[in-house]
Amino acid sequence: MPMVIDEILITALGTDRRVASLANGRLRRFALRVPGDDVRAGDIFVGRVTSVDRRLAAAFVDIGAERAGLLMLADAADPRNPPSEGDRVVLRVLRAADGSKGAKLAARPPLPADLVAEGKGLRPPQRLRKAADPVLTAVESALANTEGPGLARVVVDDAAVLAELRAAFPDLGERIEFHRGLASLFASEGVDEMLDAALLPRVPLPSGGAILISETPAVAAIDIDMAAATGPGMTAVRATNLEAMAAIAEAIVLRDLAGHIVIDPLAARDRSHRGDLVSALRTAMAGDDRILRWGGFTPLGLIELTRERRGPSLRRQLGTVCGACGEGWQRAPWVAAGDALRAVLAEGRAHPGRLPRLVAAPAVADALNEAMAPAKAVAEERQGGPLVIERDATLAPVGYRVAVADAAVGLRP
Known part of the structure; x- marks a missing residue:
């Protein structure tokens, strides 16, 4: 029977959006938007064929990403007349890039005729349509299931996302709530703990x-x-x-x-x-x-x-997996940076009038100034002042701690 999701929790800091879908208090799905990730399953691009490998029966297509996408010739718009090197093609992303593998692309089932016509008039590579946002997708999926009691509540910790959801799903009414607790949303609802457990072998x-x-x-x-x-x-x-x-x-x-x-x-x-x-x-x-x-x-x-694969597994999205054995794993610096920002905001709410400082491993500090800079800017706006970051090379590779006055809290390895 279809999975009945009765609760959705959404934490957002700018483009860093993380969505937890629960059923009877158990974490069942987790989705996120990866900062700097420009290619996701469901995106539609106009690209340029850079090469064709007849032995693989595949073409490599430039869609503007770091690595060329892979189009199996059987998935071309006309498999009997597949594209040649230099051709312009309009394709859907079936699977996001994963590790050393580029995105997997296809033109079948047939794409909307208006998009194909639009793509033929554009200079590749360009994106024609973005995939649905994971926040909206999670809510739509839960509402589509009419079995059981249905979606009881959606809790959000970001005002912009709250307004976006209320505009998109007016029938949910008061079931869409704003998180007002002192602790971060995921910490207060036990999602952090459940997510950590989901990453264990x-x-x-x-x-x-x-x-x-x-x-x-x-x-x-x-x-x-x-x-x-x-x-x-x-x-x-x-x-x-x-x-x-x-x-x-x-x-x-x-x-x-x-x-x-x-x-x-x-x-x-x-x-x-x-x-x-x-x-x-x-x-x-x-x-x-x-x-x-x-x-x-x-x-x-x-x-x-x-x-069916649409992108990296949850472990690969949230961290780095040992390529040889698949067992060793470390949280990605940008994920730890997002966790750290949420811990800083929580401590600021617990100690009004005082700006916490963040002591972070170099990789986490770098992520805050690079991939997570937009999220940091949102956090600084919320706390009403600049975030003080101290680099500490003695911490674990993606470790951090939040300090308020003489107290240090929120230590995470």
Whole structure:
């Protein structure tokens, strides 16, 4: 059944927008706008073909991004007459760039005729249409689901976004609220804690078992661990496997795992039990808005599926993943910078009349003066004065602390 989102929390500092969608108090989806990210899934560009690789049956297209986009010739407007080097093409972004890979592009299904006509008259590369803002998309998605009690409230900590939402969704009325607490919105609602948990490789199960998630550029591997789960023999194995299917579906959506996904269940040799597991997973994934292709059980006893990829996973959006092993991870400096700004504002609200100062690792300080400079300007406007930043190379690589008078608070590694 479709996922029923009953609460949406939105924190914004200029272009740094982060959206948490919850169901029954649990974080189910997380979306954000990455500062400086000019290409997102859903954008439409007029680009120029820079080269065609017949062996790959693909063309590389300049859309004005750091890396050329990839157009599979089968996804061209006319696959029987694919574009040549130098041709002007109007394309939709199917998947945002990820690591060393450029954006994936397509002209199929056919784009609106007016956009194609407009693009033919423009000099590439240019963007013709932006993808929907993640804030509006989250609310629209929640409202589209008519099952259950529906969307109970939308809480926002930015006046401009509040006005934008009230104009776009007038029927929500008083359900759109402005956050007035002293603590930051995500801290007060427990989102920071839930998000940190969503970035860990281990997800505990109520029975005492766990699922272990490993991301690599080629595959997302999920292992079911019985661990402390108790029960008599195969009964406990079956119960743990079935319990894990719901947790796996939730993790796939929240972490935005995509591409090739492989699941290793516990001793699922019985055909009936295998069928129950695939059925349970398909039911739990029924509310997903991505294209899923099911491979079922392999001869080696693994469950395989693919999920449509529209961009980097949540871990890759929020930080840097070890390219070789997929395990090591560090929060991105711009993410830590946004966290730090919100901590500064919270301390300012808790200590009226005093401007906190931020002590930050060099990478975080640099992000505040570069990618996050617009967000810093908004924070300074809110607190009524310039933000004092002190660089401290002894902190963890993306660490910071907020100091008010002689007190230091908000330390984060």
